Structure formats: structure tokens, C-alpha cells
Amino acid sequence: MHVAILTNFATPKGGAEKVAIESARGLAERGVAVTLIHGVDGQADPLLDHPGIHRVGLGLTDVWERPAWRGAIEGIWNREAARRLAAALAALPAGPDLLHLHQWTRSLSPAVFSVLARSGLPVAVTLHDYFLACPNGVYYRFDTAEPCTLTPLSAGCLTASCDPQSPAHKGVRLVRSAVQSAAIARGFTGRPLDLVHVSDGSRARLAPMLGDGRFRHRRVDNPVRVARAAPADPASGDAVAFVGRLTREKGADLVAEAARRAGLPSLFIGDGPLADALRAVPGAEVVGWRPPAEVEALLRRRARAVAAPARWLETGPLTVYEALAAGIPAVASDRAGAGEKIREAETGFVVAPDVAALAEVFGRLKDDALVRRLGEAAHTRYWSAPMTLEAHAGALCDLYAGMTEAAEAPSFQRSAVM
Missing domain, CATH: 3.40.50.2000 (Glycogen Phosphorylase B;)
Incomplete structure (x- = not known):
């Protein structure tokens, strides 16, 4: 099996990248061929130094490091990210069997969903946060310091002063969220997008928000890289x-x-x-x-x-x-x-x-x-029942096996070319 893992960085600048990197290593140690595609180039985490991991940098820039207007545009839809991702996938000596996206907001942008959909391959997305549904990504109102209760992109959501930074940032995030939803709706009509939840609670909250039958909801624990030792006192x-x-x-x-x-x-x-x-x-x-x-x-x-x-x-x-x-x-x-x-x-x-x-x-x-x-x-x-890297990689292999089997079914093949 060959899996392409996509994320913003090759270093753990956040929990999503940390899990993406650890997943790549755990899968490689199980004999799975891994291509890690990251938007921003730079020094890679030592965990990625494994003969079973091929790393591809897209040479993009973190939108947080862009001038505000440029970061806003690229955060909503980065055409160059889509172009470079499509070229990177086409240039791989051996095509992947499936694609697994971990994070996209800092460099890749929602534009990558169109590339993933056009690939015709099974696609998994791990939901480390709420960005697939909620504009500010955490389903939390920073103005009231309480969890949000509004339906994402509803009239109440559009007018809520919930952003941690400013109304202008909220506006950009609203546009990004709407564009993202449209890209997923267009690209994955007739075939499912597999969503991987890291806890039962987040699954219970996100599944109703996302709503329709375009998604298959999965559950995989994040890995915990703690070596077994005598208990602390x-x-x-x-x-x-x-x-x-x-x-x-x-x-x-x-x-x-x-x-x-x-x-x-x-x-x-x-x-x-x-x-x-x-x-x-x-x-x-x-x-x-x-x-x-x-x-x-x-x-x-x-x-x-x-x-x-x-x-x-x-x-x-x-x-x-x-x-x-x-x-x-x-x-x-x-x-x-x-x-x-x-x-x-x-x-x-x-x-x-x-x-x-x-x-x-x-x-x-x-x-x-x-x-x-x-x-x-x-x-x-x-x-x-430890949440080790080995256990995490095993759960991913089980997930991938089910995804590839489903992809071989006649209904999937028909929808992939619609």
C-alpha cells in the first residue's frame, strides 16, 4: 500500500502536524510506503528520516507570514497550492492508493479539496479541530468565552462577533468556509469523503453539523509517544x-x-x-x-x-x-x-x-x-490498552483497507468518473 499524507509543515507546529508526522513514521514502520506532502518547505522532523518515507515540499508560504491582504486571498483559495499539489501527485514514480489530509488552513487552503476530488482516489481527512464546519475552527465564541451553539454559516453565525482577532478576520474566515463547503460539495458528489475523528465527543458534535451523506465518519485515536516506564510518584x-x-x-x-x-x-x-x-x-x-x-x-x-x-x-x-x-x-x-x-x-x-x-x-x-x-x-x-504509535498505525491500516475495498466497488468507480 502507498499512502500520501498531506499537511502544512514537516515540523510539528501544532497538534495536526505532530500527528501527521507520527502517522507517517508509524505507517512506514509497518511496511506501508508513505509520501508526506507538506506545503511549506524547511527543516523536517527527525521522525521523517525513514527509508519508507518520501517527502515532497510544495514551496508554499505560511499565510500567517504574508501581508494581510495576500494572506487573506491565499487562505481563501490558493490556486498555486492546488497547481503544485496536482503536479506533485502526477510526478510521483508510483501513484498512491489513497490520500490522507491532516491540515490545510495555513498554506494549502481549501483549493486542495478540488485536487483531491479530481484524483479519483479514496480520501481521508482527520479532524483535529472544527475547520471543516466552523469558520474560526474551534466552535467557540471568543466574545463570550463559551462554546458556540450556532449552526455554522447560519444567519446567527454570519453576524456573531466570535473571532479571536477582529471582524475583518471573521469575514475572511466566513468566505473561506463557504468556498470550502462548495468545493467539497462539487468534488465529492456521489462518492464519500472519509472523516477521521479523534474522540467520540468531537464526532458527536461534528457529524450533525456536516449533515449529509457525502461523509463516512470514522474514529481513530491520536498516537501517544510515551515510552513505557515505571509509574511516577x-x-x-x-x-x-x-x-x-x-x-x-x-x-x-x-x-x-x-x-x-x-x-x-x-x-x-x-x-x-x-x-x-x-x-x-x-x-x-x-x-x-x-x-x-x-x-x-x-x-x-x-x-x-x-x-x-x-x-x-x-x-x-x-x-x-x-x-x-x-x-x-x-x-x-x-x-x-x-x-x-x-x-x-x-x-x-x-x-x-x-x-x-x-x-x-x-x-x-x-x-x-x-x-x-x-x-x-x-x-x-x-x-x-495503550494509545501507542504502533496501535495508531494499525488502526489506520484497518481504515485504509476498508477505504480501498470500498473504492473497488462498482458504485464507487461509477461515481469517481461522474
Whole structure:
């Protein structure tokens, strides 16, 4: 089998690229031929250094680095991205059996959907966020700091001041979303687009938004690259830890205030717009971004629990899975997909993204016996069915086998040439 994986970057600038790169490596290790096509050139992640992975850069520019007007145009429809992608696919010595898209908003643009459709190949799209349906990508209202309840591209959506940056940015995103929907509707009429969800929660939310029969909904866990080791001893830690971008939608401010009320220090590994405000909270420590190995060592040494109390409907934050794998209790938002992996009061807690609710849970984490029991159970339960790279690649191979079998059916062949 030969799979072409498409994404914006060959380095993990976000969760989508991280999973795309890890998927490529896991598939290659299973003997699958992989071509990774990335929009922006540059240094590649070392994981892509494998004889089974062929890498193709399209030489595009990240729209965030363009002048505003140029970035807006290319973000809506990048004709050059479509042209270069079509040429790259045509130039491959051996054509792929299927195409798997992970991210497209930063360089590829919705224009690539027309190329994918014209290929006639089975196409999978992993939904790391809500961009396939929601203009701002997170189905979250930044004006009210609450999840959105509007139908994407409805009259209410068109007039909502929900964008994190400005009304002008909202306008561009609305146009991009409408153009994207039209491209998918035109290109995939009569044959399905396989959508891969990373949590049951995001599947339950996105499937009704997307609505019609153009899509087949699949479910595959993201990989967690944590080597099995002895469980941590979270009872020896002193702080509630948060790992990631320090923003309100991710709930970083909730962790700092709830930990202060509970009488525990808080540790923030990451950076973002709330960094200075967090440093001003008594007991809070911000250490910035750290390499993955250093993050794991720091959590094993300092964390009584890892908290991810997102206000937005996060699809599946990896930090929760990584904590459980290390034997550290996790506290997740009841709005996040990662909460599905937590057994309440057995391996951690699932709570509303609310200071009072979090403070109550954090207060319970002052009990050493409870924290130690939660950590041991988290480690045992996680490793009974680990979300390893090998397991992820196996699930993808099963998915691909079903897609290629369906593609060989007469109904698919007829629709592919309509």
C-alpha cells in the first residue's frame, strides 16, 4: 500500500502536524510506503528520516507570514497550492492508493479539496479541530468565552462577533468556509469523503453539523509517544501542572486561580498571551516551552496532577493521555474529548471549566494517599490498552483497507468518473 499524507509543515507546529508526522513514521514502520506532502518547505522532523518515507515540499508560504491582504486571498483559495499539489501527485514514480489530509488552513487552503476530488482516489481527512464546519475552527465564541451553539454559516453565525482577532478576520474566515463547503460539495458528489475523528465527543458534535451523506465518519485515536516506564510518584510532587499554550480558551487562568484557592502551587509549561498574568498569581510558576523529554521529566518530578480545563470543545488534548501514561492523575474539562479516557475518581477527574469546581478537585489532590492511588490506577489502565504509535498505525491500516475495498466497488468507480 502507498499512502500520501498531506499537511502544512514537516515540523510539528501544532497538534495536526505532530500527528501527521507520527502517522507517517508509524505507517512506514509497518511496511506501508508513505509520501508526506507538506506545503511549506524547511527543516523536517527527525521522525521523517525513514527509508519508507518520501517527502515532497510544495514551496508554499505560511499565510500567517504574508501581508494581510495576500494572506487573506491565499487562505481563501490558493490556486498555486492546488497547481503544485496536482503536479506533485502526477510526478510521483508510483501513484498512491489513497490520500490522507491532516491540515490545510495555513498554506494549502481549501483549493486542495478540488485536487483531491479530481484524483479519483479514496480520501481521508482527520479532524483535529472544527475547520471543516466552523469558520474560526474551534466552535467557540471568543466574545463570550463559551462554546458556540450556532449552526455554522447560519444567519446567527454570519453576524456573531466570535473571532479571536477582529471582524475583518471573521469575514475572511466566513468566505473561506463557504468556498470550502462548495468545493467539497462539487468534488465529492456521489462518492464519500472519509472523516477521521479523534474522540467520540468531537464526532458527536461534528457529524450533525456536516449533515449529509457525502461523509463516512470514522474514529481513530491520536498516537501517544510515551515510552513505557515505571509509574511516577505524583504524591511526591508539589504542583498542579498545565502543559500547552497559555490562553483563556484552554483554561490556563482557571488552573492558576483554582490552585491558589486550593492552597497548591501551579506549574505552567508553555507560553502564550496569559503568561504575564499567570506569573502575577501567587503560587504560579511559568517555565516556558521545553523539549518533550524535559517536559516528561519535569512532570514526573513536580506534578501531583496534570490539568486541561478547556473552555472550548477540545477534540482530544494529548497532555491528558501523556499524563495517564506516566502514572500522573489527570483533570480534564467536561467539554474535552480527552475526558473520555479518564475514569472518574479512579484515574483522575472530569469537571466543568469553572474555578470553584476545579478548586474543589484540586483540594482533594492534597491527599497523598488519594493521589498515589489515582496515579497507579492511571498507569495500569492506560497500559492495558495503550494509545501507542504502533496501535495508531494499525488502526489506520484497518481504515485504509476498508477505504480501498470500498473504492473497488462498482458504485464507487461509477461515481469517481461522474
